[in-house]
Amino acid sequence: MFVYADNAATTKMSKTAISAMTDYYENIYANPSSLHTAGQQAKEALEDARARVAACLGCEAREIYFTSGGSEADNQAILSAAKLGAMKGKKHIISTAFEHHAVLHTLNKLEKEGYEITLLDVSQGHNVTAGQVAEAIRPDTCLVTCMYANNEIGSVLPVAEIGKVCKEKGVLFHTDAVQAVGHLEIDVKKQNIDMLSLSGHKFHGPKGVGALYVRRGVMLSNLIEGGAQERGKRAGTENIPGIRGLAAALEEACANMEENNKKVVALRDKLIAGLSQIPHSALNGDPVNRLPGNVSFCFEGIEGESLLLMLDALGICASSGSACTSGSLDPSHVLLAIGRVHDVAHGSLRLSVCHYNTEEEIEHILACVPKVVQNLRNMSPVWRDLQTGKREYIL
Amino acid sequence: MALYSEVVMDHFMNPRNVGIIENADGVGEVGNAKCGDIMKIYLKIENDIIEDVKFETFGCGSAIASSSMATEMIKGKSIENALSLTNKAVAEALEGLPAHKMHCSVLAEEAIKSALKNYYEKNNIPYDKSQFPDCENCAHCHE
Incomplete structure (x- = not known):
């Protein structure tokens, strides 16, 4: 008997997601930046996917930026918030001790660059509380980044409560929701989330594609320079089949x-x-x-x-x-x-x-x-x- | 390609010489639980010949396979022969180990040496200390 019980590592793609992709390899393969009709068709498919992902998260389409996956989204969110903080002289970041390495290693890098990092203790109940976050926030805190749910041990964090605390204190709140999206109900507006990372292959979508939600008004910095794709914030020809597959998988996961x-x-x-x-x-x-x-x-x-x-x-x-x-x-x-x-x-x-x-x-x-x-x-x-x-x- | 060779998988899934020897003539234990590897070797020695050998291992697949292979390689051999067993020979007999798993074969060599040292000490037999590595910490296996 073959039993696949490693879905937190990656998932099997759903048939819906696969069939949502093939058309964009075979037929609608033009570059969405191209002026011709075929290109504009691809562009429409891209924007349609963006709107559908946004609907699943409770945000506006223009608040969604497609990336190569969760790690890229985490890096971009954290580095952007750090840069915004530095501009105001705020260089303190709060996170938890059990984050994914995409977050922890980015924070290590910032620490070497002079930022101060507080990692909240997670030994009580294998979780954190919004109270811990509130206590750790200082006048120079520019970002709180706490995962939505832990990839190894499954703890789901009190994200809405943390979001409320951050809103009250005027601190940006990012959540690495790679393990949660498509599995738990998320409403970024109700939960006061400013930035959220997700990855397609954790909810039966394709690998190599993810997204970053960024609340309108939060200035994003580029990790990748080049063309004007993704409102100029993420250069590189869009992975249209992947994005279509991600959107289809997410819709399916949320519906069911x-x-x-x-x-x-x-x-x-x-x-x-x-x-x-x-x-x-x-x-x-x-x-x-x-x-x-x-x-x-x-x-x-x-x-x-x-x-x-x-x-x-x-x-x-x-x-x-x-x-x-x-x-x-x-x-x-x-x-x-x-x-x-x-x-x-x-x-x-x-x-x-x-x-x-x-x-x-x-x-x-x-x-x-x-x-x-x-x-x-x-x-x-x-x-x-x-x-x-x-x-x-x-x- | 699989992570381990067929020989490693065979010795891991069907380890030879697992267990303990009551009143063993020499017992050696190396590694520690903190690092995630412990090997314990029991020897029965008669007339300088290793009549029987058993092992217990806490560790990964290659640690268990290395213990199994190393015990097979010294069973029935002279003490002198057992002392000359190198980790390289164990790894070769296993048809290779991944680079980051070579320390498992080092552990097997050192566990056998530690058991032989214990035999010498128990029987007040003088021995050349330089033949036995210092196994106080894990670092030297993990370089």
């Missing part, structure tokens, strides 16, 4: 959100209940405010890469935050940020499911994971030390 989530949450909760039976294990992430499809666990006494390899041999695609899967000595910064010690963080497993998964697949996972964990524990000197009392259990 309630129905999909009902199913996905049931699958998720079945997995969580089943895996919780494994002794000396712990669920990572906010147990209540949680992405519909995220299941993240730490199992004491084993290492995540070997767990993934054995699951792969059983047909299960999953991921882990262990050091061995990242190529570095340290396990995932997210697991360390929520307070998991190294020894335990190495033994992590993330299963991320979607509406394409079935009950039978969940049962296959639940039949395999406990066996594989036990198999690895049986050859682990750490597990023997835990069992013989030479080492104390952490979980």
Whole structure:
């Protein structure tokens, strides 16, 4: 049995999204910047897609800028806000300790350039509160950037409350919503979001295309100079097939959100209940405010890469935050940020499911994971030390 | 292309010599849980011959495969032979490891040496200290 349970990494494209693209490879392939009719047809398709994406987020079409993906959108949003801040002498940025590297590495870069970065603690409840944000805001704060939902552990942040705090204090608010768009209801105006990043391939759309919502009135700086595409803010011939696919996938995901989530949450909760039976294990992430499809666990006494390899041999695609899967000595910064010690963080497993998964697949996972964990524990000197009392259990 | 060679996958999925030896003549443990790799080797030695060897490993696929292969390579061999086992030989026998996984073979070599050192010490046999690397920290394996 083949079970794809790595939807937080990327998703299978929906048939709707694929069929929305092919016409723009085969027939309407002209450059939307061209004057001829064929070019103008492509231009219309581009603007139609923009309007449809905007409708899904509750904003105006002209507030949407298409990018190459979530990382580019994050970079552009943060660097733009930093530049605006510097012009007013404000060089303090607030974020969280468990952001995606597209955010954290951009902030590291700014720190080297003289900005001051505050990363909010996420060890309480594996989440942040709007109160933490309010407390951290200073007169020189130019940006708050907090993810909508965490990609590894599934915690959904109180975005609307954070947006309210930022609005009251007059600080720009960006959210990396790559894991949330198409999965959770978003209204950027109601939630007081100034900038939002999204990526097509996280909601059954194509890879290599994303978007940045920027509230009208916020000055965006270019990452890429060149032609006047995207209102002069993002040069390069538009990826029309990708943009069409993204818009179609997003519309489909939003239209079916309630129905999909009902199913996905049931699958998720079945997995969580089943895996919780494994002794000396712990669920990572906010147990209540949680992405519909995220299941993240730490199992004491084993290492995540070997767990993934054995699951792969059983047909299960999953991921882990262990050091061995990242190529570095340290396990995932997210697991360390929520307070998991190294020894335990190495033994992590993330299963991320979607509406394409079935009950039978969940049962296959639940039949395999406990066996594989036990198999690895049986050859682990750490597990023997835990069992013989030479080492104390952490979980 | 798969991440690991077929030989690595075979030794990972069907590891040889897993377990412990009660009252072993030499026991060696290297690595630490913080780094995500621990290898423990148990030796049964008679007349300078490694009569039996078992291992326990906490670590990634290549760490488990390296332990399995290294134990196979010293089983039935003389102490002298086991001491000359290099991480390179283990990696070659596995038909190669990805560059960032070479430290797993280093760990296997050092775990065996650590177990032999323990055997020498237990039996008050004088030995050449320079043959045994310092395994106090993980850094030297991860360079």
